[in-house]
Amino acid sequence: MMMKSTNDEDTADVLPHTVRASSLRMRPSKDLTGILPTKEVRVAYQVLSISNIDDDQNRFTVDFIVYYSWYDDNIRAKMDNSKTAKSNDWKVWQPHPMFFDNDLETTTIFSHLTVDKDEKSGPTLVTLIERYRGTFYQRLHLAHFPFDGHTLTVNIGSKLPAHELRYVEDPLRRSGIKKEFSMAEWHLLNSKSTFTSAHSVASNNRYPLMKLHLSVRRRSGYYVFNTAVTVSMMVVLSWSSFFVQAKELGDRMAITLTLVLTTVAWKYVVSDKLPKIAYLTLFDWYIVAAFFFIFMTGIENIIVTLVDNDQAATVDLYVGIAIVSLWLLWHTLFCLHVWRARVKVRETLAREFVSDEVLEVMCDGGLCEEILDKNN
Template sequence: MMDTKEVLEIALHSLQRIEHSLKEIEANSKQTDSDVWHTKRADNQKVTVLIRCNIISVGDIDTVKQEFTTEIWLSAIWKEPTLIGKNREEVIWEEQWHPRLVFTNAISVDKMETKHHLYEDKDSDDGIPYAAMNFRLKATFKEPMELYDFPFDCQDLTIRIMSDWPDTDVQFKKNMSIKDSIRIDTFTGAQEWDLHKHVISQAVDEDRELTGSHRKYPMYHITAHVQRRIGFYLWNVALIMFLIMCMTFASFSVDPFEPADRLSVTLTLLLTSVAFKFVVSQSLPTISYLTILYKASQKEMKAANQKYQELCQQINKTWTENMAKRQQRDEEKTVKYEINYVENDHHEIKRKKAKRSRVRPNESKDGKGLGRLKDPDRRRHDGDHSESTERQSKSQSAEYNIPI
């Protein structure tokens, strides 16, 4: 037989085991910190959420990454029947219904503060108070930029808000009691952009074709506008490209008979334009269309290429004309030399004939009764030489059509 002490020890040990098992069951069934449970409204009514915002500051605007940084204050209020007759301190806000706002285009959130308030509706007699959820948010947002008119572009900086409740449960509207605002004095990108003083806030319809969702969710956009300052790009890009294009005309100052020098000037300027275009492309994201600056660069490169082609054509034309003129001059010099040579030869022949026809001492003055030469062989030799010279002169005159 066991005594009472042993029975109590066995019972205590069993109770400890049961307690340990219950703790394990509780730990396994307990929700983790990441689990969030959202309960629908008991009345199943569609809630209208009024949105009001104040853009406190707009920070860096990155054109290449297509991002911008901003700090905003956002208020979302709605009527809450379950809070009738309660004070703010009496409400457990973690257990209350809220619109589940999500900033869809936020890349990173640096700071976010959330506060809840309770307001009385003075314009209504139903006594239902307004529950307010206020956000103080500093984050970086993604914004696709339209750069067709770069650097004369105007960009929309949009903060996109969505509710995780479908549009059958929640709808967004702008709070018309107080206007939305934006602070200009805190804008840090004033050296590159002009920030406009207005804010456009509106509820938008979600496009199912773009989202691919089987349900529609309410969307709300808050948009600020900035205008790019063109001074930097005008003086550092456009002016330099214009000067490079104007320098293409310097190739016409080089002697046309030195085509290598002329082509080297044009090709150097063309390569300079291409290199400068790559430098400018570092200020823009990778886009599939041409901006105004790119179009201007393309036109300048096209003009330089056209000047290069015109220069080549002019060099070829000048070279051909000069070669034709040189050949014509050479032909004229050859003909003139041959004519002078024939004329000189003709004069020489005439001079020799005149010399031979002179009256010799043993001949009469009238040419009658000419005595015989002392050397008959010499006379025959002179006659043969005169006949051969005359035949040669006639053949040369017939060749060049020169009358003798």
């Protein structure tokens, strides 16, 4: 999808275009041998914000600035005495950036180009600064929800083929994330850019490609304290039926069925907060287990009424202890699995942003969980 230009009220104070956009027919200047070289464009970025990470529709919205810099000796313009000059009469070659593959809706908030001529050495540095706000598709794997983490990717390419243009990292301009930016539900851990090329089947050409990777991890506290703790309390309350006389089936089942209905109603209320996917997440397994233990309590209430009166209290006691013990065992195993899932998520995200040699040393020292925490 090609980018669209618009005028935003919040960017009214930003300078407009300072040059006329070049056409695709315009090419960079040839070298001394007369050969048209591959133009090297240095790229840097600044992530301003990320919002609307949608679990159901697998999309996210990001606001960011990209800096494109390159040298061009073929600028047809009148240079004044100042080091940096701006004129609407200039016509400058540009890399014609565009988004590839996963963009759903992208807007160019502003585009600003400046020309900086070094009077001593001669080459002219051109810098194109563009701010984008777009919604991008990203497949999210939610098996570890709400302890999941993801790498969000934005693909920035060009209308020019790879033999004419190559993106490289800008060594003079620092890329990264705006420090004061934060999200309520997510930790934005890290970011990096990789440079490659992509093949187009339609044109049978390869095009330059910069991939902007954003590492995020969900803040699980909301789901733990507002949902998991609540359903745990319902399970514990179902055990209050054990304190009713073993033969009082009606009173016992009144407690159990009330809690079953309460849990079902609670599940409908929180369903909007949970991802709508076809497989079970960690949180889904926890809720299913809670229903199962409440169900087991109801079955125990029925079975104990079939036992002789002199043995009913003993059976009730031991079966109740067994149910409570199984719940505690389940909690221990579940917490252990959650801990392992969190470590796996952090290591997976770390491997995408840290070299294998550094990661191996840190994991041997037991620091795998701290690899990305420095950016929190």
